[in-house]
Amino acid sequence: MSLPKKVKIVEVGPRDGLQNEKETISAELKIELVNRLTSAGFVNVEAASFVSPKWVPQMATSGEVMRGIARKPGVIYSALTPNMKGFEAALEAGADEVVIFGAASEAFSQKNINCSIAESIERFREVALAAKQNNIRLRAAVSCAFGCPYQGEVPLSSVSDVVGRFRDLGCDEIDIADTIGVATPNKVAPVMQAAIREFNIDGLSGHFHDTYGQALANIYASLEVGITIYHSSVAGLGGCPYAKGATGNVASEDVLYMMQGLGIETGIDLDIVVDAGQFISQHLGRKAVSRAGNAIAAKRLG
Numbered sequence: 001m002s003l004p005k006k007v008k009i010v011e012v013g014p015r016d017g018l019q020n021e022k023e024t025i026s027a028e029l030k031i032e033l034v035n036r037l038t039s040a041g042f043v044n045v046e047a048a049s050f051v052s053p054k055w056v057p058q059m060a061t062s063g064e065v066m067r068g069i070a071r072k073p074g075v076i077y078s079a080l081t082p083n084m085k086g087f088e089a090a091l092e093a094g095a096d097e098v099v100i101f102g103a104a105s106e107a108f109s110q111k112n113i114n115c116s117i118a119e120s121i122e123r124f125r126e127v128a129l130a131a132k133q134n135n136i137r138l139r140a141a142v143s144c145a146f147g148c149p150y151q152g153e154v155p156l157s158s159v160s161d162v163v164g165r166f167r168d169l170g171c172d173e174i175d176i177a178d179t180i181g182v183a184t185p186n187k188v189a190p191v192m193q194a195a196i197r198e199f200n201i202d203g204l205s206g207h208f209h210d211t212y213g214q215a216l217a218n219i220y221a222s223l224e225v226g227i228t229i230y231h232s233s234v235a236g237l238g239g240c241p242y243a244k245g246a247t248g249n250v251a252s253e254d255v256l257y258m259m260q261g262l263g264i265e266t267g268i269d270l271d272i273v274v275d276a277g278q279f280i281s282q283h284l285g286r287k288a289v290s291r292a293g294n295a296i297a298a299k300r301l302g
C-alpha cells in the first residue's frame with residue numbers, strides 16, 4: 001500500500017508533555033508555548049487537562065492557560081475531561097475539543113482514573129452527550145493499546161472492544177495509544193487493524209511514546225496501514241504520571257523531519273517547531289529530547 005500524501009499532526013506537548021513535570025510551570029510559559037506551536041502551523045494542539053489537581057497538580061492552571069492563549073482561527077484547542085466536572089471547566093474555558101481517556105487495560109484504568117473500564121464508559125457517556133449538545137468535538141484516547149505497565153500483554157479484543165464503545169458514544173476521533181512505548185513495528189498493524197474494523201480509519205490516530213526508541217518506526221508502520229493522524233510532543237516532552245518509567249511522546253521535530261523526507265505534507269514549519277522546542281527546553285533547564293531538533297539547532301550555530 002502506498003503511504004498517505006498528507007497527515008495531521010496533533011501537538012500534545014503542552015498537555016501530555018508538561019503534565020509530568022515536577023516543578024510548577026507558570027501559565028504564562030505554557031501559553032507562550034502553545035502560541036509558538038500554533039504559529040508553526042499546528043491546527044490541533046492539546047493545551048489543557050481538566051483533571052483533579054490532586055492527581056495531576058501541573059495541570060491545575062488549565063483554565064488560565066485556555067483563556068490566555070492567543071486564539072488562532074481554524075485551530076482546535078483540545079482539553080482532557082475525565083468526567084462532567086472536567087467537561088464543565090473545559091466548556092467554560094472555551095475548549096474546541098474534549099478528550100475522554102480510557103484504556104484497553106483494566107489495571108491501567110484503575111490506576112489512572114480510579115475506576116473500571118465499564119465504569120469509565122458510563123462517566124464518558126454523560127461527557128459525550130454534553131459535548132454533542134454544546135457542539136464540541138469529541139475525541140477519545142485508548143491507553144495501553146500495545147501493552148500495560150501493570151498487566152503486561154493487552155489482547156487485541158480489548159482494543160476492539162474499547163474502540164467500539166467509544167464509536168458508540170459518537171467520538172469524532174479515537175487515539176490508539178502506546179502509553180509506555182513498548183510496541184515494535186510488527187505489533188502495529190494487528191492493533192491498528194483491530195481498531196479499523198471498529199472505526200473509520202480517517203478518524204484514528206497513532207499516539208506513540210518513545211520509551212524504547214521505537215516510535216518513529218511505529219509511525220512508519222502505521223502509515224503503511226493508512227493511518228493519517230499522529231500525536232507528537234515538541235522536544236519529546238512528557239511521560240504519564242500513572243505509567244512509571246514511561247518517557248515522552250515521540251518528538252514533533254523528529255516526526256516532521258521524517259514526514260518531510262517521505263514527502264508527506266503536514267502544513268507545519270519545522271524550523272519554528274525547533275525554536276519552540278529549544279525555547280521550552282531552555283526554560284525547563286535541560287536539552288530537548290528531539291534528535292532532529294537538536295541537530296538542526298546545532299547546525300544553525302555552524
Ligand SMILES: CC(C)(COP(=O)([O-])OP(=O)([O-])OC[C@H]1O[C@@H](n2cnc3c(N)ncnc32)[C@H](O)[C@@H]1OP(=O)([O-])[O-])[C@@H](O)C(=O)NCCC(=O)NCCSC(=O)C[C@@](C)(O)CC(=O)[O-]
Nearest residue numbers: 050051052055082085086101112113114141143177179240
Ligand atoms: C478521574 C479522577 C478525577 C477520579 O478521581 P476520584 O478520586 O475517583 O474522583 P472523585 O469523583 O471521587 O473526586 C475526588 C476529588 O477530585 C475532585 N475532582 C473530580 N474530578 C475533577 C475534575 N475533573 N477536575 C477537578 N477536580 C476534580 C472532586 O471534586 C473531589 O475533590 P474533593 O472533594 O476531594 O476536594 C482522577 O482519577 C483524575 O483526575 N485522574 C486523572 C489522571 C490523569 O490525568 N492522568 C494522565 C492523563 S492520561 C494520559 O496521559 C494518557 C494519554 C491520554 O496521554 C494517552 C496515552 O498515552 O495513553
